[in-house]
Amino acid sequence: MLQSLSIRNIVLIEALDLEFGSGLSVLTGETGAGKSILLDSLGLTMGSRADSGLVRQGSEKAQVTAVFDAPPAGSKIARYLEENDIELEPGEPLIIKRSVKADGGSRAFVNDQPCSAALLRQAGSRLIEIHGQHDDRGLINPRGHRALLDMFAGANLAAVEKAHAAWQAAKQALETAREDQEAAEKDRDYLQHSVAELSKFAPQEGEEQELALERATMMKGEKLTGDLEAIRSTFDGSEGGLASLRAAARRLDRIAGDHPLLAEALAAIDRAVIEAGEAEDKLNEAASALTFDPQRLDDMETRLFELRALARKHRVEPDRLQAFLVELETRLAAISDGGQSLERLDACLQEARHEYIEAAEALRTKRVKAAKALDKAVAGELKPLKLDAARFETLVEELPEDNWNIKGMDRVEFLISTNPGAPLAPLGKIASGGELSRFILALKVALAEEGGAKSIIFDEVDRGVGGAVAAAIGERLARLSDGAQLLVVTHSPQVASRGDAHYLINKSSDSTVSRTDVQALDADNRRQEIARMLSGADVTDEARAQADRLLEGV
Template sequence: MLQSLSIRDIVLIEALDLEFGSGLSVLTGETGAGKSILLDSLGLALGNRADSGLVRQGTKKAQVTASFDTPIVGSKLALYLHDNDIDVEPGEPLIIKRSVKADGGSKAFVNDQPCSATLLRELGSKLIEIHGQHDDRGLINPKGHRTLLDTYAGADGAKVRQAFEGWQSAKSVLKKALDDQEAAEQDREYLEHSVAELSKFAPQPGEEQELALERATMMKGEKLTGDLEAIRAAFDGSNGGLASLRAAARRLDRISEDHPLLAEALQAIDRAVIEASEAEEKLNDAAHALTFDPQRLDDMETRLFDLRALARKHRVEGDALPQLLIDLETRLAAISDGGKSLGTLEANVKAAKKDYVDAAETLRLKRTKAAKALDKAVAAELVPLKLDAAQFETLLEPLEEERWGANGIDRIEFLISTNPGAPLAPLGKIASGGELSRFILALKVALAEEGGAKTIIFDEVDRGVGGAVASAIGDRLSRLSDSAQLLVVTHSPQVASKGNAHMLINKSSNGTVSRTDVNALDREGRRQEIARMLSGADVTDEARAQADRLLEGV
């Protein structure tokens, strides 16, 4: 419940502090006195767009502070606050503070904790329900009827939305698979030829580099063959250098003891023999590695050139050919196995559709039950509002499959009939202005009593009616205030007389500056204001007497 509202520097309001109680509070005043400013101020606190035009001229910022009862432990409101890390101490009020600067920009706090405008709007919708002067447009529009019925039913459409998304996802996967299958079928001949060609060639990982290296080595061998043979000839045979060194070493070994220098010479020749042997070994290994084989070179060049030609043909690097073969074989296999894969995906779509339909049918049952209850609830409100012959019905009919969506498989619309025997038709096409206001009130009352916000604001819901009808509206608002806090902006004396509290909105001017004030009226003040509403600017004794009659029992 809204406890208090503090307004600073908004349009014509310099400073205003209002206290609110339970039951029905009415706000009255001359046209243009500033009732809309009051509602705009409250709307700012509840997350409406922060318009710098609200800032009173000559000031730097405007600010609104709204205080509410402590949320009940375990309630949806308390859980919402907890989920968003907003702390409320037991027994302490929930305080919302919002400011907007004259040069743009705004700040919002909930219990001194900063919050976003989005969070503030969501929180505000849970605290106060506002029905403005043109709110009937939303209720007339069938696009909003489904949401209203679901709220009344307490139906959570999350399961239907999730099932619908799952169904659509499965359909997308199947469509892509069908598109891929069609494209693959068009490529079958190319794939079969490419796989056969690559399989026959059988490219190996790293083969291009190995072939290029071996080819380069062999071509070097062709150039070095003559030199290698001449060098090796110097080592080979009985007359070769290595054989001569070994012979000299044997002779020197027999005489090395005859003189120290001969021993040193022997050691040097031994080292030379060892080095020469290693050189001969390296020469033989090099000769083997650089062996020039014209046929082998021709075979290598042919394969290397063919490998590179295939790579250019498929627009890949030579080393990528083995993986390309695997990929093409996979695509070809997918074509061959496409029927089986598509069958699985089609089964997935069928199962997902069934899940969606089951969820939507369950939601439809809740909607059907709620629609009957809502029709009954609205019908009970029509008689007190002097619409005895009127009928209200919630239309719930199945949609064609192509129009199914995340919100279910039903079309929902509120229909009325105002005269006996007249067919039911959409709200906006049947009711007159006064009838429409009463239908809207009946519908709002029925919806509001289903666990909605504990504070409800009606802004001139009684417009276009008077006399007994206005009195009936006042009676119904009064009864509704037994279960919710009601704030009603009205121009009807019959409605104003039903309030538990009465606030008068005044606009005054000193010639240069205008300002709006709100004053709580006592019994005599209410009598005078209701008399003014009855008679106009000149309040007569007769109007005061009629005001007394309206206030009897209050």
């Protein structure tokens, strides 16, 4: 709800601060007093075009500040601002500020955070509804008619949204499977050849490392064979070093008792025999491990080179060739089974589509029923508003399948005809300014303000009517303001008498400067203003008495 409006240097307004409450607030004044300036000022904070012509003559810039109640957490406006990185403090009012320079530049802020005019327009549509002869938003815009009808019907779209999501997921799954199948069919020859080639080669995980290690070891063996044989020859045979040590040990054993040094010599030779035996065993083991087999080396090198060549061909690491073979086998199998898989996915798609249609048709049934109820409710409001020759109809028609969405299969639009026998046409293209405002009022009352902003402005909704019709308009505005905030610019005393608050817009001038000001009226001044509206410039006692009767009758 709009709490206050502060205006500085807008056309004829030098400085103006207004505070608003809930209920119905009426704004009155002489023609040309500046009511449109007030709405233009508010429009700036709602994202209207920043025209340098709005800047008061002699001023460098104009500025308007609108203060709104703190947006409830999770509300449409709160979510929208948060999505656009505008920080909100819990419980703090929402402050929108817009300035326009005389040279045409403009700036906009939400809670002191800079923003674009486009953001203001989107935020403004969630804060205030402005209904008047030049308004092209709100109830006139058919893009919002479906949502209004759904709220009037109390329709729950969850089933349709869920069914639509499942349908689209099934459609995507089938499309992906078809693309994969087509790609696989194109690759059939490649897959068959590659699977046969890799299956025949039978790569093993870790094989490259094992082959490379064995090859390196065998190549070392080729290099060390000569040295190993020469070393081993010093150990082998009856003339070898180990045999000589053993012979010396046997002979020394027979005489070792003759002298202590001989015993020590024998012990040393025995140790040497043991160490030499261990050295011979290690040499034999090394010779076995480093055995050079030219044929085996050639076989290993051939397989290692083929393994690496296959890895390069298929652009994978050698250790992944075995897993890659499994992938190719799976893709090849999918080609054979592809038809059956596609049939299953297509069956799932048809079932999901059928479930969506069922949910959407159930929603349409609710919409059609609600449309008839809305048409009847609006028709009941038209005659008292001097629109008894008009017809109102809520169009519910099926969209082409390409346009079906999470909101169902229907297009909804409010249509009217203002003259007997004239065809129905869109709301904004038929009615004149005054008629349009009254149609909107009838709709708002019939819809019980479903989906609307908490602040609503009607600009001259009573244009061209008076008497009983103006009284009917006032009664409906008062009813609509219950639990909301209505600001109504009016020339009708019947409407003005219904206000919970009354603001008088005055224009004054001296020899050089004209000014527009707004005054909140107390009871006496309000009586005087309504009397003026009844009688004109010369307020008579009879007009004051009539004003009293109007005020007493509400």
